[in-house]
Amino acid sequence: MVYAIKSLDKEQIISSERDRNPKRDALPIRILLVDSQEDQGLILSSLLREEGDEVTTCDRISQALDLFEKEDFDFVIVVDMPLVLDGRHLVEQVKQLKTKVPILVISSQYETEP
Template sequence: MIDSRILVVDDDPDIRHLICIHLEEGDMICTEARSGKEALELLELESFDLVILDLMMDDTDGLHVLEHVRSCQNHTPIIIVSALSETEKKIKTLGLGADDYITKPFIPSELVARVLANIRRSRSPQTRITANRLQYRGIILNLDSLTIEKEGKRYSITQTECDVLAAFMRKPGYTYTKDELYQAVWNHAQYDPNSLSVYINFLRKKIEANPKMPRYIQTIRGIGYRFAEVKER
């Protein structure tokens, strides 16, 4: 998107240069940070539309940067770009509030597509302006404060968890294919199926009495997921 400001955080100058070349071809404005410490300093001074963050850096690792940003209630989209491909690492970073995860080596055009999709999603009037609360069968989703209320308890969630649950709550009873759900939330077709299942599991732990036997977010084998029209007991 024209004039979108992107912070690229990586201790490898060649990677930073490669990313910035392709983003700037799309008329985005790049600021480079060589370390986690420098990234945190820049985030204190300036606002960005998105952050691209490496995990393994010498001074301050990317997880620390991610945790610090989210602890400050900064909801700027963050895409992790890392050579670490283990599922456990992806689960941890997504759980800490990352919006997307791309493994090195990556295809530059795919990274650009994901950057654009995450910026569009963060600016979407559907989730940010037209309504600040969704309510269904005892679940209240607060879109502005990124919280879920259920049975007198309140849970903090990430922006991505919020967007996934909002998609379900707007269409109770509808069965989403995985492609449809990913398109509804991330706005692009390329996805990591593990990432989607991670967010589903996070949400189930917050809204289901028994996450292993979900009543709300149901898996429809061979198709995808459905937010069931749960009957009151």
């Protein structure tokens, strides 16, 4: 089952980056890819790099937060992190640090709120 919270295409991401920083050429998009399963991350990062994007990968939430604080990413992708604890914590921390950075969460888990 797939749930889409909000879909963004590449042009929307580029436009958002230009709004945040008009002096910067928005291509390539700088992506932080956080994936607890290395094989999926390798495939996704390879596809993104083929599109010309800069991709930084990591497999731990603590490492992702450290990278996010030090570098200026345009987009964050979180793949198959335990959503209840780690994935949600990462999303909350990223939003506190930089509220306008889009985040895509890809997970085989889902929750329903009461």
